[in-house]
Amino acid sequence: MWCRRLAWLFPETRRLLTKVSKRQHQWTPRLQRSSASVVRWFGTAPEARECSWVLHADHFELLYSGTCMRFDYVWLRDHCRSASCYNTKTNQRSLDTASVELDIKPAQVRVDETTLYLTWPDGHMTRYGLEWLSQNSYEGQTQQLVQPRILWNDKIYKEANVPAVSYLDFLETNEGLRDFLRNFLLYGIAFVDDVPATQEDTENVAERISHIRETIYGKMWDLKSDFSRGDTAYTKLALDRHTDTTYFQEPCGMQLFHCLRHEGTGGRTLLVDGFHAAEQVRQHHPEDFAVLSHIPLKHEYIENVGGCHNHMVGIGPVLNVYPWNKELYMIRYNNYDRAVINTVPYDLVGRWYSAHRVLTTELRKPENELWVKLKPGKVLFVDNWRVLHGRESFTGFRHLCGCYLTRDDVLNTARLLGLKA
Numbered sequence: 001m002w003c004r005r006l007a008w009l010f011p012e013t014r015r016l017l018t019k020v021s022k023r024q025h026q027w028t029p030r031l032q033r034s035s036a037s038v039v040r041w042f043g044t045a046p047e048a049r050e051c052s053w054v055l056h057a058d059h060f061e062l063l064y065s066g067t068c069m070r071f072d073y074v075w076l077r078d079h080c081r082s083a084s085c086y087n088t089k090t091n092q093r094s095l096d097t098a099s100v101e102l103d104i105k106p107a108q109v110r111v112d113e114t115t116l117y118l119t120w121p122d123g124h125m126t127r128y129g130l131e132w133l134s135q136n137s138y139e140g141q142t143q144q145l146v147q148p149r150i151l152w153n154d155k156i157y158k159e160a161n162v163p164a165v166s167y168l169d170f171l172e173t174n175e176g177l178r179d180f181l182r183n184f185l186l187y188g189i190a191f192v193d194d195v196p197a198t199q200e201d202t203e204n205v206a207e208r209i210s211h212i213r214e215t216i217y218g219k220m221w222d223l224k225s226d227f228s229r230g231d232t233a234y235t236k237l238a239l240d241r242h243t244d245t246t247y248f249q250e251p252c253g254m255q256l257f258h259c260l261r262h263e264g265t266g267g268r269t270l271l272v273d274g275f276h277a278a279e280q281v282r283q284h285h286p287e288d289f290a291v292l293s294h295i296p297l298k299h300e301y302i303e304n305v306g307g308c309h310n311h312m313v314g315i316g317p318v319l320n321v322y323p324w325n326k327e328l329y330m331i332r333y334n335n336y337d338r339a340v341i342n343t344v345p346y347d348l349v350g351r352w353y354s355a356h357r358v359l360t361t362e363l364r365k366p367e368n369e370l371w372v373k374l375k376p377g378k379v380l381f382v383d384n385w386r387v388l389h390g391r392e393s394f395t396g397f398r399h400l401c402g403c404y405l406t407r408d409d410v411l412n413t414a415r416l417l418g419l420k421a
């Protein structure tokens with residue numbers, strides 16, 4: 001098990017991991033029948049789903065449609081959806097959780113085909129739909145992804161022939177918007193075509209799906225090679241693959257690029273699926289994956305050019321995974337903006353550099369590179385928590401406009417259109 005092998009990381013991590021692996025051991029599905037437990041089998045009609053339960057001293061165990069779930073008693077009382085505990089108009093809890101005895105245990109338990117009925121010592125009754133419980137149990141969640149994705153390299157993305165949505169469909173139809181968002185969530189990139197090449201129209205496109213995230217670059221930003229800002233992006237130089245705003249505590253979720261004009265050569269955009277690369281690392285070099293997902297480091301933006309004075313610092317690991325299902329949710333990768341490494345003990349620094357090298361090698365494989373030339377009219381959306389971007393050096397006059405989007409609002413729009421996000 002990879003987390004055991006990680007014990008050398010930090011003492012805190014080691015203590016946590018020992019606890020987790022002990023608890024996981026305890027959680028192996030099995031039906032316990034100690035003398036303190038009560039076992040009930042619900043006699044089922046042939047088509048009904050089999051259900052049984054055990055009232056253990058410290059938790060409730062429910063076997064339903066093949067899955068063994070375990071619930072803490074305070075959790076069961078706290079999640080009661082009765083009218084006095086939960087307001088279905090606001091979808092908010094009314095129960096004061098602090099009023100629940102921490103050693104509470106149901107006085108009576110009953111199950112029928114669809115529902116679990118718990119009666120608490122004070123007589124209050126809680127009803128749980130068995131389907132609701134299996135959806136919302138920890139065991140159910142560990143088997144689900146928060147966001148389903150299709151990981152890609154150049155060949156996979158090209159063969160998928162993902163269609164761009166046209167400006168009018170995107171702005172005027174919910175289907176256009178939904179198709180666009182579905183592809184964007186699946187691939188982490190998406191294109192809108194036929195957008196008038198102005199900043200105002202680009203802004204309209206952005207605001208169709210989200211609030212714009214205003215940053216030190218403003219709300220809508222312009223990018224020309226005029227060094228109007230103290231960053232390599234504002235030159236004609238090539239930029240290696242990276243994610244933006246790694247130096248924010250919460251890096252910007254999404255980014256939008258529209259090339260309004262380019263008279264010159266070069267300047268193609270490079271896109272690389274960071275999660276595809278990271279999953280390769282997880283599969284072939286699990287210890288390197290663990291290093292990159294546990295060791296926090298700083299990124300920094302220091303600017304003193306013209307009237308612009310900024311000093312931003314963001315701290316976090318390169319790879320970010322949800323602890324309960326190990327799903328990747330964010331990559332923070334920018335070698336330009338990575339700050340002095342001073343959050344890592346000297347004897348781990350070498351491990352971090354070699355893990356970073358393994359990821360970088362994967363990210364740089366030519367077969368993982370998707371190159372596109374942005375043209376006026378074509379707006380590119382990039383999931384900045386997943387897909388890295390870069391650019392080729394260029395000549396001549398080049399003008400990009402764009403903005404960052406607030407991730408929560410993009411996902412909100414997607415959920416309201418019925419997408420899983």
Ligand SMILES: C[N+](C)(C)CCCC[C@H](N)C(=O)O
Nearest residue numbers: 217221223231233243244245
């Ligand atoms: C996109 N825009 C031109 C506004 C900013 C560029 C920011 C560049 C910075 N090095 C970073 O990677 O975050």
Ligand SMILES: O=C(O)CCC(=O)C(=O)O
Nearest residue numbers: 223233239244269390391
């Ligand atoms: O010039 C480009 O194509 C992209 C530059 C860049 O990385 C950025 O603006 O974030």
Ligand SMILES: [Fe+2]
Nearest residue numbers: 233243244389
């Ligand atoms: Fe960038």
